[in-house]
Amino acid sequence: MDPLGTGDPLRLGPYRLLGVLGEGGMGKVYFAQDGAGRPAAVKVLRPELAHDRHLAQRFVREAQMAQAVTSKGVARVLGAQTEGGRLWIACEFLAGPTLDEAIRAYGPMDEASLRVLASALARTLQDIHVAGLIHRDLKPANIVLTSAGPRVIDFGIARPEHGLTLTTTGQIPVTPGYGAPEQVLGQRVGPPSDVFSLGAVLVYAAGGRRAFDGAHVAAVQYEVVHGTPDLSHVPPHLHPLIGPCLAKDAAARPTPALIAEAFVPPKGAERAWRQGPLASDIKTRESTVRQITVVPKSGGVSRRRLIGALAAGGGVLAAGGGGTAWWLMRGGDTGPGGTAKLGPFDIPPAVTTPEARILDPNKGEVALGIDAPELIPLWQVDGVADDSPPPKPIRDVIVVGRRGGGLAALSVVDGKERWKATGVDATGRYLSLDDQLVAAVGKNGALLTFVASTGEPKWTAPDAEARSVLAADDEAVYVVTKAGKLRSISREDAKIRWTVSSPVRLDTDIRPRGAASLGRLVLCAESGTILAVDTRDGRKAWTFESGAKVLFAPVINGDRVFFGGKNLTSRQLADGKEIWTTKPSKDAWDRPEAWSVPNVVDGAVYAMCGVFVQRVRRTDGALLWQSGSAIGDPKSPVLLQGTHAWILDVLPEVIMVSLEGGRSMLTYRPKGDVTGFNADGNRVFVMTKGGGLTALPVV
CATH class of the missing domain: 1.10.510.10 (Transferase(Phosphotransferase) domain 1)
Incomplete structure (x- = not known):
């Protein structure tokens, strides 16, 4: 719930308005209370739309329909104004999850x-x-x-x-x-x-x-x-x-x-x-409502009080009696391509990540190999496309490209298929939007979104003409079009915000990757050029030549962006100003090594430099430690799970490196070349050529 803003009424009939539950193209829903302190959800048609006879009729009709039902199983209509002035409906406020x-x-x-x-x-x-x-x-x-x-x-x-x-x-x-x-x-x-x-x-x-x-x-x-x-x-x-x-x-x-x-x-x-986690959730929401409504009758509700009460309550309030009416929140029409526009109450919250138990070698939970402990997979499945991007864990599922086309989301617990989407070009990559939605490219170039946990289709941008997805932030999803242009698509209404020609080539077979945050979209082109654009209009914000003729993804952490490649570099996100650069070590032939894509966690930056894992300080790039006997793949990502970093070997093998000094040991030898690698929830996911996907436990 947000506090009242400029232009919001303070009262409607007997109701004092306390905050905004949601709004759309046709109106707003307010959280309110009457003179006796009883809460209500008050739905208001925008004043400028009250003269639209068709919309006004629909509004009046909804009030009449709801008032006609006296069942205790529906939210009661407490009052309404359907003639003259602002049109509003006050409904019983229901404190509970949908x-x-x-x-x-x-x-x-x-x-x-x-x-x-x-x-x-x-x-x-x-x-x-x-x-x-x-x-x-x-x-x-x-x-x-x-x-x-x-x-x-x-x-x-x-x-x-x-x-x-x-x-x-x-x-x-x-x-x-x-x-x-x-x-x-x-x-x-x-x-x-x-x-x-x-x-x-x-x-x-x-x-x-x-x-x-x-x-x-x-x-x-x-x-x-x-x-x-x-x-x-x-x-x-x-x-x-x-x-x-x-x-x-x-x-x-x-x-x-x-x-x-x-x-x-x-x-x-x-x-x-009346018992269990659902009952606790309901009680928390009821408590939140009491905290918000128990205020002096002469005083308003400040933004600080609202935020404090909601933080203490720990939940989103659900408005009853049509508080989430489809037509009110969507402007009464459908979005591009006939699909519903994205609205504030349409996207379900991200589910909880089911974390696996961390194994204890001291209790005999890890098989002892000839040279080092060997892990027994949690599960293994087949059917992944050989050209699938790396597996993407999103809370309770892991998303991969399906053999035969499309996407598949598998349970992280047992690898069973949870949902699939056949109309997707998985080679165009897929993104997680706040762990709630999966964004992917349709076979016809549309930008598609699905609820991550269930696969339920959500909003679609049919005019995206996308070849691949680059990145996303709170405002938009950024794609490369089939014509090699940069395009921003709004997450609010699925409309195209802007399209610009890029100063670097984006239409090559190697698909660029990017990162977006705090008003900047940053990407690394195949030529080694680093480009940052302003996310408001797509105009170039800054650029520099990395000197690395290899495609490494940028990583944004706070107000900084980090790059691997020829050097490990930290720059200001806003203007690209260099903060520090760590030059690479040299191999046995006195040639400089390359840096892999960095991983920034807890004030440190982890990356492969040649065949070794290095941990450097985030603030100045100073070396904290380097792994000992690891012989890793120089292009391997460095994943952190449990008390170890996980990397890929060139053999191929999966190696875990202790975060307490860099000691490494061999842990798993997959069958076939590794084509993708990721980790989350105390599980390490390894994708191999031939369509295999394996989930490993964490020690």
Whole structure:
């Protein structure tokens, strides 16, 4: 939540506004409290849009739809102003995570919790239908889990069962994977459409994966209409209960009353909402709300107080009663290529990294080899493309290029495929956006994004004309176009921010890599030129010639950027001014060695210089230690996991080097040449020629 800004009202009706929960092209949602101190979520249409008759009608209609339902399973409408002045709707504020947040944070529900969820949602749908309405957008993001049970929010696209919609077919989007086949096809919908959505929600809650998936929105919608739902992660004995909800024929789906009866929870199952990590999460959010709302009635809420309360609460507040309405947060339309624009509540939080246990050689947990300990892999899989970029661990998955094309995300725990995207050109590289999304290049040059943990397609930039992705920061994703130009694509609305011709060649077969932060995009060209551009407009900020005819990626750490190559160099990110340069050592033939891509961690810079690992001080480049007997690949990255640095040997072998003095020992001999190498979560991932991927434990 953000504090109120210039132009924000202080009061609306009986509500004093305390902060901004979110905003979009059509309006804002405020966190508010009434005279008695009760919290509310107040949705406001922008004043300049109030004269748009169509939008005003939709706003009024949403208030009427929500007010018509008196079920305890929905967020109550507390008040509204739908005529004259600013149009607003005040809804009950629900302090709890949405269902999609809860599943991503704590995993799929156990059967008892699932039955509580299913039974409660079915009864709520029954109440909605008895009121003569159809919700039409039941999905995990529109279900808030509270201490009193699940609550349904957002009547932004609800409609009377026998009434006419205010929009033409196709104008109101169907959430991919949750809308019923008849909704996808633009046909008349009824209560069975909500039942289909409920079935899709229960599949996700029970297994953590969607019932219908695909590489892009059209593929997902095709699966909804023609495909078979994926129930592989749902307990088999629940298939007969959930499967009928997903029938293609609306008439074959059970009624909400039958569903509630079939899912009747066991005695005591309601305790699922009052204990465990989910209950703790809800209590934390409730406490945060109390801290924010318990203030003197005459005083406002300062930014410091808001930040302090939210930090103490440790969670994002979920606005009920349509506080995350699709049309309000998206400006009422779709993004480029017919996909939903990126919005503040659409991207799920990054999941927790499942860390592996660190092995203890003193307890016999490492096999003893002839020369040194040898590690037994945690798991090994096949099917990786030989031209795949290095594996990219992103919290609970590791992303690689698939043999046969596209991307695959494998579980870091056991290597099993979690999701795949067939419409991706993996050779164009892939990026992690805050560990929440994977950004990649589509086969047609579009920039595509997927939820990292689930593969759910998110926003798309179809006009990117991208050949490869370079880097990303908080504002944009930067790509090299097929014509060899630099292009910036906004992460807020997927629109092209700017396109510029580069002073260095970017259209060669060797794909450049970059890094972006603090207003600068830095890349190393094949010629050895280092180029930095201003991320606001793409204009050249600074450049210098490294003298290295090899492609090494820049590494940004704070306000500095580090390079390997001919020398190990640290420069100011803003203007490229040199801070220090460490010249290389010489080999047995008195030739200078090259430096590998550096890794900056905890005030030190690690890099290969020739065949040895060196650790230098970040501030001045002074040598702290050099590895002893390691014979590493001069181009190997230096990865830090546990108490060791991990590098590749030219043989090939994986070597770990102690961070306590640089002592090294051989740990693993892969079968085949190593083509990619990465590490995270106490695991080291080794990709080999022929399509193998191995996860090694950390000692």
